Amino acid sequence: MKPLNCLIVDDSSVMRRMVRRTMELSEVPLGQVHEANNGREALDLLATTSVDVLFTDINMPVMNGPDLLRALAKQPDAVRARVVISTDGSEARRAEVVGLNVDWYLEKPLRPEVMRDVLSKVAERVHG
Amino acid sequence: MSCPKSQNASMVEESSQLDEAVAYVAEEGFFASVEPIGQVEWEALCTDHDTWLESSVRFHGPVGGALRCRLPLALARELVSAFLGMETGELPPTDPLVQDLTGELANMVCGRWLTRTQGQVFDLEHPIVESVPDGHCAGWSRYAANGVPLAIELAVEGR
Numbered sequence: 001m002k003p004l005n006c007l008i009v010d011d012s013s014v015m016r017r018m019v020r021r022t023m024e025l026s027e028v029p030l031g032q033v034h035e036a037n038n039g040r041e042a043l044d045l046l047a048t049t050s051v052d053v054l055f056t057d058i059n060m061p062v063m064n065g066p067d068l069l070r071a072l073a074k075q076p077d078a079v080r081a082r083v084v085i086s087t088d089g090s091e092a093r094r095a096e097v098v099g100l101n102v103d104w105y106l107e108k109p110l111r112p113e114v115m116r117d118v119l120s121k122v123a124e125r126v127h128g
Numbered sequence: 129m130s131c132p133k134s135q136n137a138s139m140v141e142e143s144s145q146l147d148e149a150v151a152y153v154a155e156e157g158f159f160a161s162v163e164p165i166g167q168v169e170w171e172a173l174c175t176d177h178d179t180w181l182e183s184s185v186r187f188h189g190p191v192g193g194a195l196r197c198r199l200p201l202a203l204a205r206e207l208v209s210a211f212l213g214m215e216t217g218e219l220p221p222t223d224p225l226v227q228d229l230t231g232e233l234a235n236m237v238c239g240r241w242l243t244r245t246q247g248q249v250f251d252l253e254h255p256i257v258e259s260v261p262d263g264h265c266a267g268w269s270r271y272a273a274n275g276v277p278l279a280i281e282l283a284v285e286g287r
Contacts, residue, residue, distance in 0.1 A: 012235075014211065059254075061254065086239070087252065088239050088250065090242070090243045107239075107240075108157070108236050109236055
């Protein structure tokens with residue numbers, strides 16, 4: 001099975017580490033795991049790098065998660081799966097990203113078993 | 129207009145919701161056991177700690193306010209180690225991850241509380257973390273997290 005290339009976008013270094021750790025615990029084969037501090041950095045990285053799955057926070061400086069997803073909505077082939085990971089799990093917040101090609105909306109703190117389910121489904125999609 | 133009895137009921141409910149948010153984040157994020165404690169137990173637990181951190185996060189939306197967490201450095205190191213699957217001794221006390229984790233703790237508790245009680249869109253500011261001289265926190269909700277003191281203050285503006 002081809003390993004998944006991933007991008008974690010969060011302004012908190014400890015949250016990026018935590019997301020990376022839950023990914024490593026999933027036992028789904030991982031390729032390159034990239035990190036970005038905000039949406040702008042993520043877009044710059046995606047301009048030159050192939051990524052299968054994007055994990056993004058909502059509240060970030062410079063460019064927030066919804067603005068990143070809005071920019072990526074114009075590039076449907078840029079990333080195979082888009083996942084929001086946020087402390088804000090309200091229906092109102094979830095509604096903000098409807099129509100932006102978000103595949104999963106997860107709440108922090110993130111359970112390893114939830115990450116395993118998501119990555120397994122992304123792997124199925126990528127390997128079709 | 130609310131009568132004092134309904135105000136009391138509302139405060140009790142709010143306190144219970146905060147307890148739930150703290151327990152959820154501690155258990156799900158840090159594999160830590162948390163229980164509310166009283167003043168006497170708090171003071172006894174505080175005697176073992178002389179280095180403290182405080183994180184605060186402000187929120188804006190239909191209502192505004194702030195949530196603050198105060199905890200010993202030792203607990204912050206223990207939580208970040210559990211969070212990242214490390215041994216506590218591996219992490220230097222001055223590691224930036226300790227400060228970052230302390231901020232994320234406030235962020236996650238605040239987000240959980242807002243999600244469960246308000247159900248509307250809020251903006252959370254970036255957490256601020258600073259060293260504080262002691263665990264003095266009159267009027268805050270107090271907990272024992274893995275037997276170590278943790279205090280939380282939730283302030284909602286206009287109340």
